[in-house]
Amino acid sequence: MAGCASERAAAPAGTASVSAVGGDRQAAEREKDLASFDQVWTTVRDQHYDPALNGVDWEAARAELRPKVEAAGDREQARSAMRELLARLGQSHFSILPAEAYEAPAERRAEHAGNSGAGPDGGGLAVGGGGAGRWAAGNPVARSGEGETGVRIRMIDGQPVVAAVDPTSLAARAGVRPGWRLVRIGDRDVATLVERLARAVPDARTLPMMQAMALESRLATDAGAGVRATFEDGTGRLLEVVVPSGSPRGNVSKMMNLPDTHVRLEDRWLEGHVGYISLNIFLDPPRVMDAFGKAVERYRDGGARGLVIDLRGNPGGVGAMAMGMGGWFVDRPNLRLGEMITRAGRLKFVLNPRLEPYMGPLAVLVDECSASTSEILAGGLKDIGRARVFGVATPGMALPSMIVPLPNGDRFQYAFANYISAGGKPLEASGVTPDEPSGLTRAALLAGHDPVLNAALAWIASAPGTSQPGLDTGAKPEAKP
Numbered sequence: 001m002a003g004c005a006s007e008r009a010a011a012p013a014g015t016a017s018v019s020a021v022g023g024d025r026q027a028a029e030r031e032k033d034l035a036s037f038d039q040v041w042t043t044v045r046d047q048h049y050d051p052a053l054n055g056v057d058w059e060a061a062r063a064e065l066r067p068k069v070e071a072a073g074d075r076e077q078a079r080s081a082m083r084e085l086l087a088r089l090g091q092s093h094f095s096i097l098p099a100e101a102y103e104a105p106a107e108r109r110a111e112h113a114g115n116s117g118a119g120p121d122g123g124g125l126a127v128g129g130g131g132a133g134r135w136a137a138g139n140p141v142a143r144s145g146e147g148e149t150g151v152r153i154r155m156i157d158g159q160p161v162v163a164a165v166d167p168t169s170l171a172a173r174a175g176v177r178p179g180w181r182l183v184r185i186g187d188r189d190v191a192t193l194v195e196r197l198a199r200a201v202p203d204a205r206t207l208p209m210m211q212a213m214a215l216e217s218r219l220a221t222d223a224g225a226g227v228r229a230t231f232e233d234g235t236g237r238l239l240e241v242v243v244p245s246g247s248p249r250g251n252v253s254k255m256m257n258l259p260d261t262h263v264r265l266e267d268r269w270l271e272g273h274v275g276y277i278s279l280n281i282f283l284d285p286p287r288v289m290d291a292f293g294k295a296v297e298r299y300r301d302g303g304a305r306g307l308v309i310d311l312r313g314n315p316g317g318v319g320a321m322a323m324g325m326g327g328w329f330v331d332r333p334n335l336r337l338g339e340m341i342t343r344a345g346r347l348k349f350v351l352n353p354r355l356e357p358y359m360g361p362l363a364v365l366v367d368e369c370s371a372s373t374s375e376i377l378a379g380g381l382k383d384i385g386r387a388r389v390f391g392v393a394t395p396g397m398a399l400p401s402m403i404v405p406l407p408n409g410d411r412f413q414y415a416f417a418n419y420i421s422a423g424g425k426p427l428e429a430s431g432v433t434p435d436e437p438s439g440l441t442r443a444a445l446l447a448g449h450d451p452v453l454n455a456a457l458a459w460i461a462s463a464p465g466t467s468q469p470g471l472d473t474g475a476k477p478e479a480k481p
Helices: 028-049 056-069 075-087 107-113 132-135 189-198 207-219 287-301 321-329 375-384 442-448 451-462
Strands: 093-097 116-119 124-128 151-156 157-164 181-185 225-232 238-244 251-255 261-263 265-270 272-277 306-310 335-341 347-350 360-365 388-391 402-405 413-416 419-422
Touching: 028 056, 028 075, 028 107, 028 413, 056 075, 075 093, 132 360, 151 207, 151 238, 157 207, 189 207, 207 225, 261 272, 272 287, 287 321, 306 451, 321 335, 321 347, 321 375, 335 375, 360 375, 360 451, 375 388, 375 419, 388 451
Parallel strands: 124 225, 272 306, 306 360, 360 388
Antiparallel strands: 093 413, 116 124, 151 157, 157 181, 181 225, 225 238, 251 261, 265 272, 335 347, 335 419, 402 413
16 A cells, blocks of 8 residues: 655646647557556546546546557657546546656666766766656655765745755755755756746645655766756855765655655654654665664653754655554554545554553654655644644645556556545645744755744744753754755
């Protein structure tokens, strides 16, 4: 069972026109695409949790769009017709993941060859256009071997801004700083890319996530290469930087028909004797659940005055992991995060209390890129009164889903259930509203502050039994949105 975020189904603007005769495509390729369309259509008909399919005339959609697949001039046009079919549902977790997403990095390096630039260490650095990661615009999962910049982009006041830079990354060594506004990638104006996505993703709630993920993807290339980008710093100066990609951090997860994905769980003490745990995606359950439990035990036994779980930028993953994590923070049975509703029945996300749970103040950080399982965990802990949520509203992409292979080599992600949080409301299209809204600002980022984390630390400091004289809530802890 997957809760991994994907682009809410929407037909992308600017899609190439469909050939009336299908060009000269090989008959075998066309047949595979038609078989893939039929599998997508049938799966939704038979597996969608709502037998009425949200009122969509599914037979009419098939009659209209299958001929487009048959007439498609290439694989991407065939995918476009399938995506248009899924767009009729108007829901998250219905998407086509291209076969190219699963290719080894060596198969894609030609996109970046032929340009060179100086790296942060003075050595040669290949400069590309970010094409290797473009597939991830609606499916924010990193492939094994693909480089990682350590740069996180968020839309602030409608502008793409560097929200965080991993201090150990090559990008940090190259001088990229939080608070900088992204202006160009290569020779392409970022404003044009942002506007194109605004046309392709009509849902205002999910748009900031799609824009941020797409821009991060375009900045990334294979490890050892880099992408030329132009930023505006805090003084209004335009700075051109080659943003290098290093080797991805974390352990590789291979599961659920997803591309190989690097999973990172990090934890550390913050000032004020507060524990901090961050997770980039809910995958690799054996390793992550063990590390999470040991971290909670360490902070519990160390007398932590509070605990922060940072889910900012976490797109989801295995939904059941939310139950295992939530069990560390409750001391009585029969509590649940919510329930999953399928055609066959209901499944409650029950929390089983640990023998020695952590019962101190618990803060959960979320943002516009915290989706699916992140929403299930944050929303459920909020609804049962066990955690206080900080940040901005989540995108409302919380349908349990599965990913299956298609005859043409692509993968198909589809939702098979609805999810109702413990408060009795569906998370899909609604998301989680923080108890304390506290978004990022350019001014705070340029000054080196994290307003969301600082708000959580201030709350923990003021909670009964947790006060500590001299706690500086304007501190600059190294969090990673």
